[in-house]
Structures are given as C-alpha cells and as structure tokens.
Amino acid sequence: MIPKLSASAIALALTFSHPGKSATAEPDLATVRTATARFQDVKVAIAEGYVRDPMDLCDTATMMGKPAHLGSMGIHYFRPDLLGIKGPPNPRVNGSGTHTDFRKPSILIYEPRADGSLQLVAVENLVFRLAWRDAGYSEPPSFQGVPYDLMEDDPRTKVDEAHMFAPHYDRHVWIFRDNPNGVFAQFNPNVSCAAHKPAVAGDMSHQHSGGR
Numbered sequence: 001m002i003p004k005l006s007a008s009a010i011a012l013a014l015t016f017s018h019p020g021k022s023a024t025a026e027p028d029l030a031t032v033r034t035a036t037a038r039f040q041d042v043k044v045a046i047a048e049g050y051v052r053d054p055m056d057l058c059d060t061a062t063m064m065g066k067p068a069h070l071g072s073m074g075i076h077y078f079r080p081d082l083l084g085i086k087g088p089p090n091p092r093v094n095g096s097g098t099h100t101d102f103r104k105p106s107i108l109i110y111e112p113r114a115d116g117s118l119q120l121v122a123v124e125n126l127v128f129r130l131a132w133r134d135a136g137y138s139e140p141p142s143f144q145g146v147p148y149d150l151m152e153d154d155p156r157t158k159v160d161e162a163h164m165f166a167p168h169y170d171r172h173v174w175i176f177r178d179n180p181n182g183v184f185a186q187f188n189p190n191v192s193c194a195a196h197k198p199a200v201a202g203d204m205s206h207q208h209s210g211g212r
Helices: 007-013 029-040 042-047 129-134
Strands: 058-060 072-078 107-112 118-128 149-151 168-173
Touching: 029 042, 029 118, 042 072, 042 107, 072 118, 118 129, 129 168
Parallel strands: none
Antiparallel strands: 058 072, 072 107, 107 118, 118 168, 149 168
C-alpha cells in the first residue's frame, strides 16, 4: 500500500504562520494537494510544460553526501519558464525566476515504480539565490513559516550538493507520500530509486503514472 500523508502531519504543518503575511496570503497543504492532484498523471505535467531532468537522475541522499537512512527525493520534472532558465548550464544551471506559489509549483517529484510508471510524491519550488537577492529580498523565501533550504555546492567535497545548479533556495512539500522526516524535509525514506531506469532519449514524454 502506498503511504499517504497523515492527518497529524497536515495538522502540524498548518500550525506554522508565515511572518509578515496573513493566513490567507498563501495556500495550506490541502489546497496545494488539490491544485496539483492532476499531475499524478505525468502526461498532464508534460502537456503543461514540465520537462524531465535532462540528467535523468533519481536523486538520493547519498548522491548529495547525506546519510542513506534519510532516503530519496526521486525524479524531478520542472518548468523552465517558472525557474527563469534561459539556456544550458554555464557552468551551472541558473535562472532568474522568483516563483514561489505552490498551487503551481515549478518542480514535481516522481518515484519510479517497478512497472515502469511514475508516481507523484512531492512538489517543490526553487529560486536561485542571486535572482532572489536581485529582486530585493534579504531573507530566504519561506512557506508556512519554514524558510527554504539553501543548496550550494561545497568544492571541498567529492559530491555535488547542488546537483549542477547554481546556489539556490528550495522547499520540498511531501503531500503525496507520507514522510517520517517531516512534510518539508529534503529526503524521504518512504521513497525509493531502486526501480529507476534511465529514459530513452526522445522518449521521456511517453512516461506514464501508476494508479493510486
């Protein structure tokens, strides 16, 4: 049985308040889940402009130098327009977007299944640090009172903690898979990359999602 987000996790997340914003200024988790439920079919996501990570990675904690017990993220599909990405990495992926509305997330995260399908497990927003600062913000973005995580490569390590991206802030929201690490954690031990099979070039648009 696929784990579902527990009522207690939703209730806990909803207790946070967003500094400087009214309670109606941003959506709650239930609203985000309803607004993004259609993306459980990855073909819908592709039709709306989401593209699969060109590196075709299924990200795990160990790939980013973290303990294996933290779990995985999954396969990322993103909207280049919402991220403000204009071209190929130079030398890293960078963008000018400052989009943070989780009702239309810039990134969707899927778990690969043994039958070749993809299952939506989380949504994510990401803004590049320089673009965020250029927009006049001195503090990281936040959601439900929780600041986004800062992701930046440490050149002293062998792994790339920012997975070929320029320094950026991101926030994962696990609204389609229960996460014992927390609804806003980076990784989820209930997500596995064991069934990941790299998509054939030119055939990524034919991925399909499994039933719930």
